[in-house]
Amino acid sequence: MLNLVRNGSRCLQLRNQQQICPRISSLNHLVQQKISNLNGDGARYQSSLPVPAALELPEQYSKSWSVVEQSKISEFDIDAILLEHNVTKAKYLHLACADSNNAFSINFRTTPMNSTGVAHILEHTTLCGSNKYPVRDPFMKMLNRSLSTFMNAMTGPDYTLYPFSTCNPQDFKNLMSVYMDSVFCPLLREQDFLQEGWRLENEDIADSQSKLVIKGVVFNEMKGAYSNSQSLFGQHLLNNLVPDHTYGFSSGGFPMHIPSLSYEELKAFHAKHYHPSNSRIYTYGDIPLKTNLETIDDYLNRFSHLEIDTSVPTQTRWSSPKVEKVTCAPDPMNPDPAKQSTVAVSYLLQDITDLQESFVLQVIGDLLLDGPSAPFYRTLIEPGIGSGFSPVSGYDNHIKESTLTIGLQNISEDDIDRVVGIIDSTLEEVVENGFPKNRIDAILHSYELGLKHRSGNFGLNIIMNMTAYWNHSQDPVEYLRINKTLDWFKQSLADDPQFLQKKVKQYFVDNKHKLVQSMKPEESFTDQEEQEFLKLEEQMRSKLTEEDKTTIRNKALELLKSQDMKDDASCLPTIKLSDIPDSYTGPVVNRLSLAGVPVQTSLQPTNQVAYFRALLDTSEVPSDLKTYLPLFSSFLSKLGAKHLSYQDLDTQIELNTGGLSASCHLAESLTDMNSFSDTMLLSSYCLDGKIDEMFNLWTMIFEDLHLNDAHRISTLVKMSATNAGNGIAHSGHRNRFWFLTVTYSLLPLYAMSTAAAAVNPVSAMADKYSGMDFVNLLSSLAKQDGNMILQKFQALAKILLNKNSMKVALNMTEECNDSFLKSTENFLNNLPGNSGSIQTIQAADFKKTDAKIHHVVPFPINFTAQSIATVPYTHPDCAALRVLASVLSSKYLHTEIREKGGAYGGGATAGSGTFTFYSYRDPKNLETFSVYRESLDWAVDGNITNQDVEEGQLRVFQKLDEPVQPGYRGIREFLSGVDDHTFNQQRLRVKAVTKDDLVRVTTEHLIDAPVSGRALIGPAQTGLEDLGWTTKRN
């Protein structure tokens, strides 16, 4: 069964963030998303290979492999074959289908029995060089030599996963070779351990007399990760609920424990866990099985069988519930200092390999917590006891046995027992009364729609979702047979109307393996933690002999030397720029007018799903109201309309669509940096048969949005303030399949947004809508009653909810074309207003300023950014600046900021009229700004080679030519105005960039820029004001 992920926008889901430590952060992806409107339409990526014939094990491999299972998965038009390697017993699953975005992964069951982060540090060091590719950090180097659509590695609680995907067959072969060689034949040099894990080193490496302190990439990464109280809460919850074996520890590593890991232990862990006998290999896409087997077979044949047992025993069940109390740092962003406690009740449930029970529990988790008509929304959120569900609330099947957590955050310490009492009584009430039928139907509908709607990277999503299951199960193919489980579920419900109530009684009310965990802030928490680190360092220093100190010093200097050395990456395979075609053909888009509104349509193989998008001009909104636009948009479908209460509207939305969403959308002019359009984007999708129902819901919202319930507004504002204050965002939309709900840290983006706002008018507007100022606004609004906001919303509704200056985009299958157009016309005819076009806003009075802004936050780690105004999209230098950002990132900033500086990452990005440097989870602060400046000097000093330029170009093309799912094709021009001709002009310019261009644009646009915006998000610093910084506290 698939990992059924609830809509991320509703419940906090931090589990991915806290338990999975990726090799590289998703930040680059996020940054790119900001300019993704400017990327391709992916129409070229439909498979050009013939649909594969029935799968068979090729003859020449029949001696070394056995077929375990072979079958068709009709749900996804996939042919699956599961193989076992005869000697090592390695498992290999291949899913053949007509998708050219081929995916690969290899995973090992890794079950550390301490919190030194050994699995996580191994994941990092494995990718630091291998026998066949003995270069420093081939993983990072391959990022520049490939057209991958995804490359990463991540450590879960009990597995380590190495996945990638790409549309280019040669690239697939190249990457597979590097990944296989890295995991099976890594060099695992001591130096890699010191760099990626931990080391003692002089605080200032240039000064041999400065004191020795702990440094290291994973050490800093985890310090940053656990400085977030939410992550800490989730980690403790897992450790406390399933304490007996590997889940009793942190696989990412607790910073205090990391320095007790030795290099020898790391190597021993590799020898035991990274063996084919403990591996699961996966490929997906249109590349033939035979081609993939060539590489896989070659590696596995070098090994014999290893008898190892990495299985995780079932947790012994408790005979009575347990109570645990933990502490955290106070949160200065919290609007109510008296309400800073969190409490959650967590239940240990069933083995996740039981697909039917997993499905029932997933549905129950959704019914209990998801959406405003859920019982716990009514009993926990609406009374206003806290501001939102606690971290990890909801059903979780990331580990061997699933769990369900129900909790509330930002409550008063005195309310802890009351909340626990409400949780008990609500569950008893559910056992008594059951769930309303239309809610069960709504959830089943959303599963069915989720099977059809494809977003993102399909083959990759399968393995990301399936890994936790396959890690403990013999049969991954069964997981994909969703219809079988759905049918069983419906039948069970039909046979016994009390089916779900009985399950709630069994798994929750009668469950003795129940943990009540509360967390409260302690004023001295951060100080105490810092003291402990200092004490640890002191202890380590005191044990050192003079000889040890010399060894440490020498190793540090050697590491620095090797980091400074330019190593020869020519042994690594690469894609050539000449492999990228010059021509670009976008999807066919038709343009027409319906009810006076401009409409574009694109006929696509959307799997019987119809996609609707509309842009509404917001340029007429007065500036005092504009501040409220982001809230107005995000609450638009959550307030109720016409005869439907907000609960009923929510159920109807889920019964008929994949969700109705609205957001602020800014698009900079392609030719002039001082002008842009400011709009609200509406979007929704549904099955072809439900188009009228979908429009009916939008019509009710346009005609009669409920703007009279101040309590409702207050509740929503408080929940938003909590999410924003936690500094996190969720990807994805209401979709129970495929979209692994990833939680991002927003802090790096806040830093970049603050910096760019100083030098660019569109960025300044974007900062108002989604930057730190917006977070601050939310936290002040959370303290007020909802009436003032209601008045603002009423004024906004009057201006916006009509078809004045609207435009529409529709994606659908050919069969659906006529009915979708007819329904759209009806919908538009019924809307009030006259048609007009979307206006361009001129920001003539915008003045760039030399800003230095420090946002003080309670984390012991920094996020920095510096932004310089550059050129608009159609300017000839735009392409060179994009390539430059890519070259600086991989050739200079990565080494200086991550490898030497110990930050989780750093780089540069160019787009939207700005060139922006960034670093995240950075132990340094002002020094990093010097690195930014030095990178520009490095660029003009003739250090960039032709190879560097080509790699930079490839990296830009990874995004430019990224594949796009059918429901999203043709949307680039709709949102950004970049037509196919302009887009291809940009592609060709990127392809034509030379070394001299990079030097020239650095000189002309960056090195002597008169002003720049600088932002620092991090702990309080003395002396910054004297250096011209403006400190902002929340």
Ligand SMILES: [Zn+2]
């Ligand atoms: Zn990591």
